[in-house]
Amino acid sequence: MRRRVWFIFSVLGISAIMAWQAMTSETQSQPVTVGLVDMQKLLANYQAFKQDEEQYQQTIMRRRKMLEVRVLLEQKEWDEIDALEQKEAEGKLTDPERKRLDELRKLSEQRLTELQHLQLKEGKTEEERKRLEYLLNLQNSNREKLQRLMQKFEEELAKLNEILTKRHRDRIGEASKQIAQQLGLKLVLIADEELLLYAEPSLDVTDKILEVLNSSK
Structure with missing residues (x-):
């Protein structure tokens, strides 16, 4: 999510610089006051963004685990784990469940450990x-x-990423x-090293x- 937000703000930064150039060419007699933002520093210290990013990564890990635990389940076991995980999400699991x-x-x-062991074993019995x-x-x-x-x-995850990106962009x-x-600033721009040649620290x-x-809150 961090890379996606950074990309969006980089695009916005380019657009803003073009707007700045247009403004300065039209109003050369009036100084344009500008503020600069270190986006890397901002994202690293923006608490709500960090919390959402951490939760997003945890969601990715949970989804990955849900795939891993189904690799060698029979259909009835698959259906059973679906139902139990739904109850878990709702906070309704009993201790036996x-x-x-x-x-x-x-x-x-x-089963995967067993499968790998049997694949490597020589002289398997008929049962094996x-x-x-x-x-x-x-x-x-x-x-x-x-795969489905x-x-x-x-x-x-793509939908969640879109929601979180828009939330923090806004x-x-x-x-x-x-x-x-x-x-009293006219523009607030991203201090992109690839675009910015020089800026006084006071503009940050x-x-x-x-x-x-x-x-x-």
Whole structure:
């Protein structure tokens, strides 16, 4: 999410510089007062953004784990874990159900370890060959379902990322506007090293914008 927000504000920064050039060419007799923002510093110290980014990364990890624990589940086990995870999300799990959910979440890992052991073992018994065939068939039969589930998760994460990006883009924009009005600034730009050749340190308003952002509830 950090890279996405940075990209959006970089684009906005380029647009703002073009607007600044237009303003200065039209009103050369009137100085244009400008504030600069160190976006890297702002994002690193913007508390609400950091909290949302951490939660977003945790969501990614949870989705990844949900895929991993289903790799070697039978359909009835898949359905069971779906139902139990839904109850878990609603805070309605009983102790026996929580124990069963933990068992199901460990099952794929246990079967994967067994599968790998059987693949490496020489001189398999007939029973072991049948067990290996069962596990391989189970793994293959789940691939399409896992692909669909992964696509669903990716769509959910993309939507969440879009919501969070807009939320913080709007908040940073409003905070920048507030500081600009307080200081009488015409423009607030991103201090992009690739675009900015020189700027006096006194033009930096990053800390002032952070004060507004971090004081908001």
